[in-house]
Amino acid sequence: AQSVTQLxxxxxxxxxxxxxxxxxxSSSYSPSLFWYVQHPNKGLQLLLKxxxxxxxxxxxxxxxAEFKKSETSFHLTKPSAHMSDAAEYFCVVSPxxxxxxxxxxxxxTSLIVHP
Amino acid sequence: KAGVTQTPRYLIKTRGQQVTLxxxxxxxxxxxxxxQQTPGQGLQFLFEYFSETQRNKGNFPGRFSGRQFSNSRSxxxxxxxxxxxxxxxxxxxxxxxxxxxxxxxxSGTRLTVV
Numbered sequence: 001a002q003s004v005t006q007l008x009x010x011x012x013x014x015x016x017x018x019x020x021x022x023x024x025x026s027s028s029y030s031p032s033l034f035w036y037v038q039h040p041n042k043g044l045q046l047l048l049k050x051x052x053x054x055x056x057x058x059x060x061x062x063x064x065a066e067f068k069k070s071e072t073s074f075h076l077t078k079p080s081a082h083m084s085d086a087a088e089y090f091c092v093v094s095p096x097x098x099x100x101x102x103x104x105x106x107x108x109t110s111l112i113v114h115p
Numbered sequence: 116k117a118g119v120t121q122t123p124r125y126l127i128k129t130r131g132q133q134v135t136l137x138x139x140x141x142x143x144x145x146x147x148x149x150x151q152q153t154p155g156q157g158l159q160f161l162f163e164y165f166s167e168t169q170r171n172k173g174n175f176p177g178r179f180s181g182r183q184f185s186n187s188r189s190x191x192x193x194x195x196x197x198x199x200x201x202x203x204x205x206x207x208x209x210x211x212x213x214x215x216x217x218x219x220x221x222s223g224t225r226l227t228v229v
Contacts, residue, residue: 032215043119043205043220051215090158094214101213102171105150105158 002027004093006106014114019078021109023065023091026072033074034092034103035065044090050074052096061085086113117142119208119221127227133194136224140187140208146170147189148218149181152203161204164189165212193226201228 007022025031032051036044048059055067065076074091088110094103120139128134140147149161160173164183181191187208193200203225207218 034214036218036220041222043222044207044218045220046217049217092214096215101163101215102160102173103214107157 002031002093002095002104004091004104004106006089006091006109008109009107010110010112012112012114013081015083016080019076019081019085019111021076021089021091021111023074023076023106024072025074025091025093027093027095029096032094032096033065033067034094035059035063035074035076036090036092038088038090038108040087047076047089081111081113083113083115086111119206119219121204121206121221121224123224124222125225125227127229128196130196130198130228132196133192134196134226135190135192136204136206136226138189138191138206138208138221140189140206141219144208144210144219145187146209146212146216147183147187148207148209148214149189149191150205150207151175152205152223153201158205161191163212170212196228198228200226202226 003026005024034049035047038044048057050057050067058064063078088108091106122137146165148163151159163171167183178194183189203223205223207220209216
Protein backbone atom coordinates (compact mmCIF):
# COMPACT_ATOMS: atom_id res chain seq x y z
CA ALA A 1 0.00 0.00 0.00
CA GLN A 2 1.16 3.54 -0.65
CA SER A 3 0.00 7.07 0.02
CA VAL A 4 1.30 10.58 -0.34
CA THR A 5 0.45 13.72 1.64
CA GLN A 6 1.22 17.22 0.52
CA LEU A 7 1.22 19.14 3.73
CA UNK A 8 0.18 22.53 2.33
CA UNK A 9 -2.63 23.17 -0.12
CA UNK A 10 -1.29 26.69 -0.77
CA UNK A 11 2.14 28.26 -0.36
CA UNK A 12 2.67 31.97 -0.87
CA UNK A 13 6.15 33.50 -1.37
CA UNK A 14 7.64 36.71 -2.66
CA UNK A 15 9.69 36.72 -5.83
CA UNK A 16 13.35 36.08 -5.02
CA UNK A 17 12.68 34.23 -1.75
CA UNK A 18 13.11 30.48 -1.17
CA UNK A 19 10.42 27.96 -1.95
CA UNK A 20 9.61 24.88 0.17
CA UNK A 21 6.81 22.51 -0.83
CA UNK A 22 6.39 19.64 1.59
CA UNK A 23 5.59 16.02 0.76
CA UNK A 24 5.39 12.98 3.03
CA UNK A 25 4.84 9.50 1.74
CA SER A 26 3.91 6.11 3.07
CA SER A 27 5.01 2.93 1.37
CA SER A 28 5.52 -0.70 2.25
CA TYR A 29 8.45 -0.93 -0.16
CA SER A 30 11.23 1.30 -1.45
CA PRO A 31 9.31 3.67 -3.72
CA SER A 32 10.04 5.90 -6.64
CA LEU A 33 9.10 9.52 -6.01
CA PHE A 34 8.37 12.35 -8.40
CA TRP A 35 7.45 16.00 -8.49
CA TYR A 36 5.31 17.33 -11.34
CA VAL A 37 4.22 20.89 -12.09
CA GLN A 38 1.00 21.96 -13.78
CA HIS A 39 0.48 25.43 -15.18
CA PRO A 40 -3.10 26.62 -15.79
CA ASN A 41 -4.89 24.74 -18.56
CA LYS A 42 -1.82 22.61 -19.21
CA GLY A 43 -0.79 19.04 -18.64
CA LEU A 44 1.71 18.02 -16.00
CA GLN A 45 5.44 18.39 -16.55
CA LEU A 46 8.09 16.32 -14.76
CA LEU A 47 10.33 18.41 -12.49
CA LEU A 48 12.43 15.62 -11.02
CA LYS A 49 12.40 11.99 -9.92
CA UNK A 50 13.99 9.80 -7.28
CA UNK A 51 14.50 6.13 -8.13
CA UNK A 52 16.90 4.89 -5.40
CA UNK A 53 20.05 6.58 -6.65
CA UNK A 54 21.34 9.81 -5.05
CA UNK A 55 19.08 11.09 -2.28
CA UNK A 56 19.47 14.72 -3.39
CA UNK A 57 17.82 15.06 -6.75
CA UNK A 58 18.22 18.05 -9.01
CA UNK A 59 15.49 18.92 -11.47
CA UNK A 60 14.62 21.49 -14.05
CA UNK A 61 14.25 25.25 -13.48
CA UNK A 62 16.45 25.22 -10.36
CA UNK A 63 14.26 22.88 -8.30
CA UNK A 64 15.64 20.09 -6.18
CA ALA A 65 14.31 17.57 -3.66
CA GLU A 66 15.85 15.42 -0.97
CA PHE A 67 14.71 11.90 -0.21
CA LYS A 68 14.77 11.29 3.56
CA LYS A 69 13.82 7.73 4.34
CA SER A 70 13.90 8.20 8.11
CA GLU A 71 11.38 11.03 7.83
CA THR A 72 9.48 9.53 4.86
CA SER A 73 9.70 12.91 3.19
CA PHE A 74 10.51 14.23 -0.26
CA HIS A 75 10.29 18.01 0.01
CA LEU A 76 10.74 20.24 -3.02
CA THR A 77 12.89 23.37 -2.75
CA LYS A 78 14.14 26.24 -4.85
CA PRO A 79 16.52 28.93 -3.60
CA SER A 80 14.83 31.86 -5.31
CA ALA A 81 11.25 31.98 -6.61
CA HIS A 82 10.41 33.43 -9.98
CA MET A 83 7.01 34.70 -11.09
CA SER A 84 6.89 31.93 -13.69
CA ASP A 85 7.03 29.33 -10.89
CA ALA A 86 3.43 30.11 -9.94
CA ALA A 87 1.61 26.83 -10.62
CA GLU A 88 0.22 23.66 -9.06
CA TYR A 89 2.78 21.12 -7.85
CA PHE A 90 2.15 17.41 -7.38
CA CYS A 91 4.16 14.89 -5.41
CA VAL A 92 3.82 11.32 -6.71
CA VAL A 93 4.75 7.94 -5.22
CA SER A 94 5.06 4.82 -7.32
CA PRO A 95 5.77 1.17 -6.61
CA UNK A 96 9.10 -0.20 -7.72
CA UNK A 97 9.45 -2.10 -10.97
CA UNK A 98 7.51 -5.32 -10.87
CA UNK A 99 4.76 -3.82 -8.76
CA UNK A 100 1.31 -2.75 -9.79
CA UNK A 101 2.67 0.27 -11.68
CA UNK A 102 -0.19 2.45 -10.44
CA UNK A 103 1.20 5.69 -9.00
CA UNK A 104 -0.51 7.76 -6.35
CA UNK A 105 -0.67 11.52 -6.78
CA UNK A 106 -0.82 13.99 -3.93
CA UNK A 107 -3.66 16.52 -3.84
CA UNK A 108 -1.38 19.28 -5.02
CA THR A 109 0.13 22.46 -3.63
CA SER A 110 -0.66 25.77 -5.27
CA LEU A 111 2.40 28.01 -5.32
CA ILE A 112 1.62 31.72 -5.37
CA VAL A 113 4.46 34.11 -6.14
CA HIS A 114 4.07 37.79 -5.26
CA PRO A 115 6.08 40.48 -7.04
CA LYS B 116 9.84 15.89 -31.35
CA ALA B 117 6.06 16.05 -31.13
CA GLY B 118 4.54 15.83 -27.67
CA VAL B 119 1.48 13.99 -26.49
CA THR B 120 -1.59 15.12 -28.40
CA GLN B 121 -5.06 14.96 -26.94
CA THR B 122 -8.17 15.73 -28.92
CA PRO B 123 -10.48 17.44 -28.62
CA ARG B 124 -9.33 20.10 -26.13
CA TYR B 125 -12.84 20.96 -25.02
CA LEU B 126 -16.12 19.09 -25.09
CA ILE B 127 -19.63 19.84 -23.88
CA LYS B 128 -21.98 16.89 -23.67
CA THR B 129 -25.44 16.27 -22.31
CA ARG B 130 -26.12 13.86 -19.47
CA GLY B 131 -26.80 10.38 -20.81
CA GLN B 132 -24.69 10.80 -23.95
CA GLN B 133 -21.41 9.07 -24.59
CA VAL B 134 -18.03 10.54 -25.47
CA THR B 135 -14.76 9.35 -26.97
CA LEU B 136 -11.46 11.05 -26.23
CA UNK B 137 -8.25 10.48 -28.16
CA UNK B 138 -4.60 10.44 -27.17
CA UNK B 139 -1.62 10.18 -29.50
CA UNK B 140 1.56 9.38 -27.56
CA UNK B 141 5.10 10.40 -28.29
CA UNK B 142 6.55 8.41 -31.15
CA UNK B 143 8.12 5.22 -29.81
CA UNK B 144 6.20 5.27 -26.53
CA UNK B 145 4.21 2.10 -26.03
CA UNK B 146 2.34 2.92 -22.84
CA UNK B 147 -0.61 5.28 -22.44
CA UNK B 148 -2.20 6.00 -19.08
CA UNK B 149 -5.40 7.96 -18.50
CA UNK B 150 -6.25 10.16 -15.52
CA GLN B 151 -9.28 12.10 -14.40
CA GLN B 152 -8.58 15.41 -12.68
CA THR B 153 -11.23 17.20 -10.64
CA PRO B 154 -10.98 19.87 -7.92
CA GLY B 155 -12.61 17.56 -5.40
CA GLN B 156 -10.74 14.31 -6.04
CA GLY B 157 -7.50 15.48 -7.58
CA LEU B 158 -5.79 13.20 -10.08
CA GLN B 159 -7.25 9.72 -10.24
CA PHE B 160 -5.88 6.83 -12.28
CA LEU B 161 -8.30 5.40 -14.84
CA PHE B 162 -6.32 2.79 -16.73
CA GLU B 163 -3.07 2.02 -18.50
CA TYR B 164 -2.56 0.42 -21.87
CA PHE B 165 0.70 -1.14 -22.98
CA SER B 166 1.17 -2.94 -26.29
CA GLU B 167 -2.57 -2.79 -26.97
CA THR B 168 -3.48 -4.53 -23.70
CA GLN B 169 -5.01 -2.98 -20.62
CA ARG B 170 -2.44 -3.60 -17.89
CA ASN B 171 -3.94 -1.75 -14.95
CA LYS B 172 -7.31 -0.32 -14.08
CA GLY B 173 -8.34 2.20 -11.45
CA ASN B 174 -11.48 2.22 -9.36
CA PHE B 175 -13.96 3.58 -11.90
CA PRO B 176 -17.28 2.13 -13.05
CA GLY B 177 -17.60 0.09 -16.21
CA ARG B 178 -18.94 3.14 -18.05
CA PHE B 179 -15.30 4.12 -18.45
CA SER B 180 -13.46 2.06 -21.03
CA GLY B 181 -10.53 2.39 -23.34
CA ARG B 182 -8.46 0.78 -25.99
CA GLN B 183 -5.10 1.08 -27.66
CA PHE B 184 -4.30 0.64 -31.31
CA SER B 185 -1.27 -0.94 -32.95
CA ASN B 186 0.30 2.50 -33.45
CA SER B 187 -0.03 3.08 -29.67
CA ARG B 188 -2.72 5.72 -30.05
CA SER B 189 -5.36 5.32 -27.39
CA UNK B 190 -8.99 6.23 -26.96
CA UNK B 191 -11.12 6.32 -23.89
CA UNK B 192 -14.88 6.17 -23.91
CA UNK B 193 -17.39 7.21 -21.30
CA UNK B 194 -20.94 6.01 -21.78
CA UNK B 195 -24.12 7.29 -20.14
CA UNK B 196 -22.49 10.50 -19.01
CA UNK B 197 -23.25 11.86 -15.56
CA UNK B 198 -22.78 15.40 -14.26
CA UNK B 199 -19.97 14.12 -12.04
CA UNK B 200 -17.96 13.07 -15.08
CA UNK B 201 -17.17 16.72 -15.76
CA UNK B 202 -13.40 16.89 -15.43
CA UNK B 203 -10.07 17.38 -17.13
CA UNK B 204 -9.01 14.08 -18.67
CA UNK B 205 -5.28 13.70 -19.03
CA UNK B 206 -3.32 11.08 -20.83
CA UNK B 207 0.34 10.33 -20.26
CA UNK B 208 2.67 8.35 -22.45
CA UNK B 209 5.86 6.56 -21.47
CA UNK B 210 8.37 4.31 -23.19
CA UNK B 211 7.60 1.36 -20.94
CA UNK B 212 4.98 0.38 -18.48
CA UNK B 213 4.35 2.65 -15.51
CA UNK B 214 5.59 6.02 -14.35
CA UNK B 215 9.10 4.88 -13.44
CA UNK B 216 10.15 5.39 -17.04
CA UNK B 217 8.80 8.93 -16.94
CA UNK B 218 5.39 10.17 -17.92
CA UNK B 219 4.89 12.83 -20.57
CA UNK B 220 1.43 14.34 -20.23
CA UNK B 221 -0.81 15.84 -22.85
CA SER B 222 -2.64 19.11 -22.25
CA GLY B 223 -5.87 17.29 -21.55
CA THR B 224 -9.47 17.27 -22.71
CA ARG B 225 -11.83 19.43 -20.68
CA LEU B 226 -15.19 17.62 -20.56
CA THR B 227 -18.26 19.44 -19.33
CA VAL B 228 -21.48 17.47 -18.83
CA VAL B 229 -24.66 19.53 -18.68
